[in-house]
Amino acid sequence: MKQTLKGLTVAAVPATLGILFGIGVILYGINGHKTEEAAAKPEGTKQEQAAGGATSEIGNFVTQNCATCHGQGLKGGFGPKLVGTALDEKAIVDILKNGKGQMPKDLAKGKEEEVAKYLKSLK
Structure with a gap:
C-alpha cells in the first residue's frame, strides 16, 4: 500500500x-x-490626426516609453494616471527632467516640453 x-x-x-x-x-x-x-495602437489617435505629424510622433514616443509603467491608455498602472493629470506643464517637465519616486530622470531627454503639452492635451 x-x-x-x-x-x-x-x-x-x-x-x-x-x-x-x-x-x-x-x-x-x-x-x-x-x-x-x-x-x-497608441491612445489619442484622433487628437494626433487632427493636430498633425509632430503630435503623432510625440504620441508614439509617449505610448512606447510611458505606458509600461503608467498603464494602457496612460490611465494608471504601476505609476499614476497621466490622462487628465492635475499637474501643470511646468511640473510635468520638472518630473521628466529630475524624476520622482520610482520614475527615473531624463526619460524624455530633449522632448520634455513636447511630452508635457501632449499629456495635458489628453482627456
Whole structure:
C-alpha cells in the first residue's frame, strides 16, 4: 500500500506542475497579445490626426516609453494616471527632467516640453 501511494505521489506532482505550467503559458499568451495590440495602437489617435505629424510622433514616443509603467491608455498602472493629470506643464517637465519616486530622470531627454503639452492635451 505504501509503495502504491508513493508511486502515485511521484507521478501526480510532475503532472500537476505540467498542468499549471500549461495554464500559465495560455494566460501569458492571451495577455501578451493584448499588450502587443496596445503598443501598436497608441491612445489619442484622433487628437494626433487632427493636430498633425509632430503630435503623432510625440504620441508614439509617449505610448512606447510611458505606458509600461503608467498603464494602457496612460490611465494608471504601476505609476499614476497621466490622462487628465492635475499637474501643470511646468511640473510635468520638472518630473521628466529630475524624476520622482520610482520614475527615473531624463526619460524624455530633449522632448520634455513636447511630452508635457501632449499629456495635458489628453482627456
